[in-house]
Amino acid sequence: ARFFFEEDQKVKLDDRVEALKKVVYQQKLGTSFEKMERFRALGQKLAEKLNPMVKTQTSRAAWLCKADLVSAMVGEFPEVQGIMGREYALLEGEDAAVATAIAEHYLPTQAGGNLPASDIGAFVSIADKLDTICGCFAVGLIPTGAADPYALRRATIGIISIVLDKKYRFSLYELINCSLDLLEAKLLRPREQVAVDVMEFFRARFVNLMTAEFAPDIVDAVVAAGFDDLVDVKNRLSALSLFKTEPDFEPLAGAFKRVGNIIKGGIDTAVDPSLFDEPAENELYQAFLKVKSSVNSSIDAGAWMDVLAGVATLRIPVDNFFDKVMVMAEDERVRTNRLALLTEIAGIFRIIADFSRIS
Incomplete structure (x- = not known):
């Protein structure tokens, strides 16, 4: 491990980003670099709306957050992805908030797991996960039954959990459409249908989460009256x-x-x-x-x-x-x-x- 760690430090994270152009993320959705560029733009939009002060840091964290995927350490020990990105960023003198967000953007890693503490980490996490969800739905990689190879259910629950934890107020439908704008060249299904399907996927996950806390008929009634601003829906449920x-x-x-x-x-x-x-x-x-x-x-x-x-x-x-x-x-x-x-x-x-x- 020490050998990999020392070898990795010979190449800056910025230079590793270029190598993502040769890493296929998914055949129909392009390279890891293309994916990063999409969710970087989406993360910036979130920052613009919710905390403009961290827009530049959000952009930087998104740019660097996948760079460690092409490091020797992560190649040998995939479970330290994000963690090594953070450590290498700190060693290179990156802003500590940016370095922290590099690790945080993978959170939560499981249901009920830790959530990003910073807005920067939360914005990049939401953007990355939403690009995965919208991208898969756009090219027909939709979960069926127990099969969910791209962990879209976990990603959706992760986004919902972060939004409710941070009390972020925004239109989910608008953000989905922003994501689909960035995926325009990759769409293999009618755009409007993809947007509807993704919203329904979120609605089903949200209902499942909320019925653990509220009566099912109340959840059904409230969600039926409007499901776009997740924090507002939760507030109506509580009231x-x-x-x-x-x-x-x-x-x-x-x-x-x-x-x-x-x-x-x-x-x-x-x-x-x-x-x-x-x-x-x-x-x-x-x-x-x-x-x-x-x-x-x-x-x-x-x-x-x-x-x-x-x-x-x-x-x-x-x-x-x-x-x-x-x-x-x-x-x-x-x-x-x-x-x-x-x-x-x-x-x-x-x-x-x-x-x-x-x-």
Whole structure:
């Protein structure tokens, strides 16, 4: 080992990066150098959005993080990949944060394992893993049953774990599309289908992780209402799980289900207050406007318990509406207007979760 260690120090990591051009990462996805260039660009995008101060260090860490794969030490002892990259980087006088990220970008190495401590390591880790996932899906190397030769499930769980641990707020769908932009020349399947498939792959892994912590029906309901900002989804899950213990919950869920059963898919028509001919219609509409105004600011603040408390105030006006108003009126304009009002009410509920899925 000492011989390999001493021999390796005769070649700088920067010079080893060039050697990655001769290492085939995957036949359809190109060399390890091409892969590094892709996830380097993706890591920079993450840094730009989440911590611009470390963009340069993120780029440098990504550039160097695979260099030790062509070292003698890692060639002989593959289990020290990343670790040797860190040590060689430190010996060469690289920024300590960059060197640490070289080792961290492989984390987590197993479910529940250590996660990157630094943003630099986290950005490179997410980018590298997402390039692997999107690349494999792009060329048809999709896991089936127990077969997952490229460990895509582990990579996906790793990304989810890092994002939730660091509380990174970004659009997963946008990041997947950024990755597919970088993979454009390699795509062997329709791009839109690849994006949909990767999102679904993430959704399934996320649901599996969350059902270990929350009731399956709550997870199903929340994820059905939107799955793009993972931290936001987790926050909605926590809030709804807590709210489910409140006495208001059951009647509120019942009110939503009544609304959903009548509107089915809903109706895309603006509500016209001049068509109201029952006091209960106007009462519900005014309650809706009040809640909509307060809920929007609570959503922006991520205060989901406040959102639920606001939505809960609609229960009595909704019940009163159903007691006093014949929704399916003979007059088509009146009927359409009443369905439009209920569609608006359902829209408020669906921001949080699809209550019809809660048992």
